[in-house]
Amino acid sequence: xxxxxxxxxxxxxxxxAFSQTEIDKQTIQQQYEVALEKxxxxxxxxxxLSFKKAVFTVENAYWDNExxxxxxxxxxxxxxxxxxxxxxxxxxxxxxxxxxxxxIHAAIFWALTDxxxxxxxxxxxxxxxFTYDFEDFFGQKDWSKMFVIKLLNTKTGNCHSLxxxxxxxxxxxxxxxxxxxxxxxxxxxxxxxxSGWYNTELTSGIFPIDAWLKSSGYIHMxxxxxxxxxxxxxxxxxxxxxxxxxxxxxxxxLGINDGQFILKACETALKYYPNYVxxxxxxxxxQRKIITERMKVAGAETISELFIYSSAxxxxxxxxxxxxxKIHQLGYRKMPEQMYIDWLVSLQENKEKYQNKKIINFTxxxxxx
Numbered sequence: 001x002x003x004x005x006x007x008x009x010x011x012x013x014x015x016x017a018f019s020q021t022e023i024d025k026q027t028i029q030q031q032y033e034v035a036l037e038k039x040x041x042x043x044x045x046x047x048x049l050s051f052k053k054a055v056f057t058v059e060n061a062y063w064d065n066e067x068x069x070x071x072x073x074x075x076x077x078x079x080x081x082x083x084x085x086x087x088x089x090x091x092x093x094x095x096x097x098x099x100x101x102x103x104i105h106a107a108i109f110w111a112l113t114d115x116x117x118x119x120x121x122x123x124x125x126x127x128x129x130f131t132y133d134f135e136d137f138f139g140q141k142d143w144s145k146m147f148v149i150k151l152l153n154t155k156t157g158n159c160h161s162l163x164x165x166x167x168x169x170x171x172x173x174x175x176x177x178x179x180x181x182x183x184x185x186x187x188x189x190x191x192x193x194x195s196g197w198y199n200t201e202l203t204s205g206i207f208p209i210d211a212w213l214k215s216s217g218y219i220h221m222x223x224x225x226x227x228x229x230x231x232x233x234x235x236x237x238x239x240x241x242x243x244x245x246x247x248x249x250x251x252x253x254l255g256i257n258d259g260q261f262i263l264k265a266c267e268t269a270l271k272y273y274p275n276y277v278x279x280x281x282x283x284x285x286x287q288r289k290i291i292t293e294r295m296k297v298a299g300a301e302t303i304s305e306l307f308i309y310s311s312a313x314x315x316x317x318x319x320x321x322x323x324x325x326k327i328h329q330l331g332y333r334k335m336p337e338q339m340y341i342d343w344l345v346s347l348q349e350n351k352e353k354y355q356n357k358k359i360i361n362f363t364x365x366x367x368x369x
Contacts, residue, residue, distance in 0.1 A: 028250075091103075167188070195358045199356070236272040266282050
């Protein structure tokens with residue numbers, strides 16, 4: 001009798017634990033659904049500060065809505081004020097009519113990449129630059145490695161969080177900064193009257209010419225023509241990047257689950273950025289995983305066996321194949337991780353070869369007296 005009671009107690013405990021787990025999953029699912037709705041609202045009614053709100057929405061969803069938006073704003077404001085101080089204390093070797101705009105971008109660049117002395121009464125403290133975090137830089141083990149919150153708290157980041165912070169600071173200062181994509185990479189594109197369009201690379205603190213981007217060997221000319229790489233992203237396209245970030249964070253927390261939320265987030269991102277190749281890739285990969293799981297459950301050895309019982313699966317498969325075909329037609333080529341690291345390092349090793357000397361000349365600062 002005592003043994004039976006122990007078994008019943010264990011069963012009740014397991015059922016309670018299972019129930020709690022299911023409740024937790026449902027809560028997370030709901031949080032992510034709400035977050036996606038917020039991103040859609042931001043995308044459809046863009047304001048000058050909307051990218052900051054979108055980034056916070058994504059990161060807050062991952063941390064179960066436990067982040068403090070007021071604290072996030074205070075951290076951002078600290079660097080906004082630093083940029084304003086730099087604008088007042090430094091001048092540029094630049095005299096075109098858009099000088100004030102260029103000074104703002106120079107200040108953001110220095111705030112992120114330079115050591116800056118700051119006077120506090122009689123004491124001088126040094127603001128140290130942000131640095132690149134080479135450990136788990138794709139967030140495969142820890143997705144929060146991609147976050148602006150992590151960057152602000154540790155002063156180390158990657159090619160995801162650094163350009164995101166740059167764009168946020170530009171918005172705070174009343175300026176535009178355009179995100180741009182390369183294989184596995186995000187950087188900033190800007191324009192001024194003297195030099196035209198130019199690239200800002202925050203992982204190394206350099207202004208590289210387009211030849212460096214193309215030197216990776218993984219940017220096909222079709223990819224440039226079709227706008228999937230090296231193009232400037234508008235505000236809605238930038239919010240689409242956040243929608244995919246949301247889908248990736250969801251997968252890190254819950255796996256693909258039934259795949260429906262991830263597919264919904266990818267489709268929503270593609271609505272605002274139709275040639276967003278990373279959203280296409282995640283959509284197709286999620287569809288592939290769903291089909292593989294359905295084959296396993298049905299005991300089917302071939303995909304055609306599954307089609308006999310499910311026309312919906314056949315439609316899913318056809319859509320997946322079309323998506324993969326479009327990805328290839330757009331000119332996307334997958335870049336291996338080690339190749340990506342070597343490519344980043346090549347910029348440091350070949351600064352003279354790849355540096356945009358027009359930009360470096362006028363961003364050589366002179367301190368006001």
